[in-house]
Amino acid sequence: MVEGSQALPAPNRQDLTAADRPALIGPLDTIQVDVFNVPELSREMQVDASGRIAMPLAGTVDARGRTASELARAVEAALRGRYVRKPEVTVNIKSSVSQVVTIDGQVVEPGLYPVTNQMTLLRAIASAKGMSEFARQNEVVILRTVQGRKMAGLYDVDAIRRGAYDDPAIFANDVIVVGDSPQRRLFRDFVSLSPIVAAPLIAILQ
Structure with missing residues (x-):
């Protein structure tokens, strides 16, 4: 079904649990956890594949889909119950592998690229070194x-x-396809009736 909407709706928090825009932590991200005045508990660590971290005294804490401040509060709560009086915790995301966009089709360097806070379609294509020589500029599809x-x-x-x-x-987990593709063919009949597209065309695939 093709709709004349002006934009793809933004994914909600549940859509972004596996890999989110910069605020959320995902599996295999590297984070720095600092516990004020308890240096032996402060450390850099990698979130495991199930989205959890393990710390002395705090035990196992679910990090997946949480912001750095939310995870800090969760670690504080876990430490408070394990003999640490008034713990003060800060968490920083050192590097993220969970927040990526796939860029495919007629670009110079197709692949996976990290999603930044201000990423847009044009910036994403620029990250892939731009469109190839014969790319069709009016045939760019975002899957979400x-x-x-x-x-x-x-x-x-x-x-x-x-x-x-x-x-x-552009959000994490998006797939951008530049040029002809099965996804582009969804719009073929509609575009043939209106060759000058004044707004994006949005389709619900399922």
Whole structure:
């Protein structure tokens, strides 16, 4: 089903649990945990594949889908119950491998790229060293899962550059396909009736 909506809806928190925009922690991310005045508990560690960390006295704490401050409060609560009086904990994300976007198709360097706080479609394509020589600028598809539904948006990069509509935000877990693809063919009949697309086309895949 193709809708004339102006933008893909932003994924909610549940959509982003496995890999989120910078605020959330995901599996295999590296974090720094500091416990004020208890240096023996302060350390750099990697979140395990199930999204948990293990600390002396605190035990196992679920980090997946939490912000750094939320995880700090969870560690404080765990330490408070394990003989640490008034613990003060700070958590910082050192590096993230869980927050990535896939860029495929007619770009110079397809692959997985980290998602930054201000990433947009044009910036994502630039991260992949731009479009290849024969890429079709009006055939760029963003695939996204929102509340369990797979959705796709068709964008015209040249129209975005001209200011015809806003450069859409990119989120972790998005898949960007530049050029012809099975996802692009979803829009073929609709575009043939209206060759000048004044706004993104959004489709619900399931």
